Amino acid sequence: MRLAKPSTNKRGTALKTVRALLLLPLLVIGVVSVQAQSPTYGVGRTPTENEIRLWDIAIGPRGEELPAGSGSVDMGSELYLSKGCAGCHGTTGSGGMAPRLIKRDAGPNADPWDYGRVLPIRSPYATTVWDFINRAMPLGAEGTLTADEVYSLTAYLFFLNDVVEDGTELNEKTLPQIQMPNRSNWVQVPDWLPGQPRLEGYPY
Numbered sequence: 558m559r560l561a562k563p564s565t566n567k568r569g570t571a572l573k574t575v576r577a578l579l580l581l582p583l584l585v586i587g588v589v590s591v592q593a594q595s596p597t598y599g600v601g602r603t604p605t606e607n608e609i610r611l612w613d614i615a616i617g618p619r620g621e622e623l624p625a626g627s628g629s630v631d632m633g634s635e636l637y638l639s640k641g642c643a644g645c646h647g648t649t650g651s652g653g654m655a656p657r658l659i660k661r662d663a664g665p666n667a668d669p670w671d672y673g674r675v676l677p678i679r680s681p682y683a684t685t686v687w688d689f690i691n692r693a694m695p696l697g698a699e700g701t702l703t704a705d706e707v708y709s710l711t712a713y714l715f716f717l718n719d720v721v722e723d724g725t726e727l728n729e730k731t732l733p734q735i736q737m738p739n740r741s742n743w744v745q746v747p748d749w750l751p752g753q754p755r756l757e758g759y760p761y
């Protein structure tokens with residue numbers, strides 16, 4: 558018994574040392590993360606108002622984020638040529654290298670899905686069309702259109718697709734009020750809550 562005791566103590570001390578060594582990396586991580594949260598870390602800088610404005614361009618369905626401005630079908634038809642849209646999408650909105658922007662002739666009372674993959678007719682919200690043109694077109698020179706130009710081009714593409722009448726002017730108030738023909742053809746997905754089962758028939 559007497560002989561056994563010191564050896565137990567030694568093992569105990571060795572175990573403590575091992576435990577302390579195991580804790581070391583945790584301590585180091587702790588110190589680093591405290592430093593990372595510190596406002597004096599010295600990396601990067603606060604973005605300017607203008608930088609945030611250029612990045613923060615998403616427009617929701619209700620269009621609350623739309624910038625003030627206005628545009629007309631007439632202006633849009635001119636911009637469609639002068640901004641090079643016609644060069645890729647075709648002068649009449651079809652026949653170019655890029656996807657068609659004018660609905661197919663699907664006959665009277667056609668289901669909007671039969672018009673083809675055409676954003677200005679299949680989108681559930683008018684504001685989505687504005688957002689897409691604003692952020693993504695003209696391809697290769699994205700972000701160069703002014704708000705007024707985007708209102709005009711949106712109005713023109715809506716006119717081509719019989720969503721609005723000739724002579725229509727759009728602004729940040731009237732654009733979100735447009736009832737898109739395909740609005741009720743989209744499935745309303747319920748908000749997902751933790752633990753909720755997947756939608757029936759959902760393949761993944």
Ligand code: HEC
Pocket residue numbers: 637640641642643644645646655656657658674675676677689690694695696697710714
């Ligand atoms: C250099 C060629 C090019 C130019 C110029 C161009 N586009 Fe496009 N556009 C494309 C391509 C390619 C797509 C498809 C992009 C995709 O599906 O990701 C597209 C997609 C679109 C769509 C969505 C089509 C859909 O149904 O999904 C719209 C709307 C559109 N362009 C409008 C315009 C307007 C307005 C202009 C002029 C300001 C313009 N484009 C200029 C190439 C171009």
